[in-house]
Amino acid sequence: EVQLVESGGGLVQPGGSVRLSCAASGFTFSTYWMHWVRQGPGKGLVWVSHINSGGSRTEYADSVKGRFTISRDNAKNTLFLQMNSLRAEDTAVYYCARDLSGLDDFWGQGTLVTVSS
Amino acid sequence: QSVLTQPPSASGTPGQRVTISCSGSSSNIGSHDVCWYQQLPGTAPKLLIYRSNQRPSGVPDRFSGSKSGTSASLAISGLRSEDEVDYYCAAWDASLSGWVFGGGTKLTVL
Numbered sequence: 616e617v618q619l620v621e622s623g624g625g626l627v628q629p630g631g632s633v634r635l636s637c638a639a640s641g642f643t644f645s646t647y648w649m650h651w652v653r654q655g656p657g658k659g660l661v662w663v664s665h666i667n668s669g670g671s672r673t674e675y676a677d678s679v680k681g682r683f684t685i686s687r688d689n690a691k692n693t694l695f696l697q698m699n700s701l702r703a704e705d706t707a708v709y710y711c712a713r714d715l716s717g718l719d720d721f722w723g724q725g726t727l728v729t730v731s732s
Numbered sequence: 733q734s735v736l737t738q739p740p741s742a743s744g745t746p747g748q749r750v751t752i753s754c755s756g757s758s759s760n761i762g763s764h765d766v767c768w769y770q771q772l773p774g775t776a777p778k779l780l781i782y783r784s785n786q787r788p789s790g791v792p793d794r795f796s797g798s799k800s801g802t803s804a805s806l807a808i809s810g811l812r813s814e815d816e817v818d819y820y821c822a823a824w825d826a827s828l829s830g831w832v833f834g835g836g837t838k839l840t841v842l
Contacts (some may be wrong), residue, residue: 648752650831659734660769660777660820662831674829710776715831716822718788722776 617641619711619723626729631701637694637711637723645669645689651696652716653707661707662697663706665715679705701730735827736821738834745842752837754821760832764824766804768797771818771836773829778821781806802814808824816841 623635637649652662664675664685673685684697694711706724744750754766765784770778774818779788781797784804797805804823808815821834 649772652831659836660771660822660833662822662833676830677828716765716779716782716824718782718786720767720779720782720788722778724776 617713617721619713621709621711621723621726624675624709624726624728626731627653627701628732629702629730630696631730632699633701633728635709635711635726635728637696638691639694639713642713642719644687644692647713647719648715649685649687651685652710652711652712652715652722653695653705654710655704655707658707662715663709666694698728699704701728703730706730711715734825734835735825735828735832736834738819738821738837739798740835741838741840743840743842744792744808746811746812747814748811749807750811750839751808752819752821752839754806754834756823756832758802760802760823760825761799761804762802763826764822766797766799766821768795768804768806769820769822771820772794773817777820802817811841813841815839 618640620638650665666673666685682700686695710725712722768781770780771777784799785797794810819837825832
């Protein structure tokens with residue numbers, strides 16, 4: 616069974632940092648592009664970042680460029696999102712997703728990050 | 733302000749056919765495939781349509797997608813009460829080098 620399980624969310628102060636993880640199982644993780652997508656409370660979906668299967672290519676939304684870093688450990692089947700200099704507007708549920716928009720599209724259940732003092 | 737433009741709401745009666753539009757530009761819908769997601773409250777989005785008009789296995793054929801120029805549409809026929817959820821379009825944007833989503837459409841079944 617394909618599973619993506621996000622973790623690492625919680626309450627963090629403005630200007631703080633947090634590292635999200637997404638543990639993958641049930642498929643060959645190392646062959647897929649992986650993504651982070653977020654959804655603010657009561658708001659729509661916003662793509663955050665993606666990384667290619669080998670980890671050599673990454674791209675980011677302008678709103679997080681220079682503050683967030685996506686990475687992956689194919690040996691441990693895990694995707695990461697390092698989030699620095701957090702702002703109130705970064706408050707959202709963060710989803711990891713496999714093969715966004717493709718036939719093998721699959722999303723985790725998300726982890727909530729709340730940026731507040 | 734989302735790069736892709738969807739109506740915030742749509743409605744129809746049971747059994748009716750409704751369409752949801754998604755408007756973009758030459759850098760996204762005009763040159764790349766569109767996909768559509770359905771999102772139930774409190775759950776992760778589920779892919780309904782990929783490559784503009786293809787349905788993943790398990791998605792009922794009541795759902796169909798189309799694309800023309802810089803716009804795309806999701807059509808739902810034989811409307812049911814369980815269709816009353818949120819729908820999002822998405823596409824790759826070559827100018828932004830990133831994925832863009834529509835703002836979402838909340839469908840109401842009257």
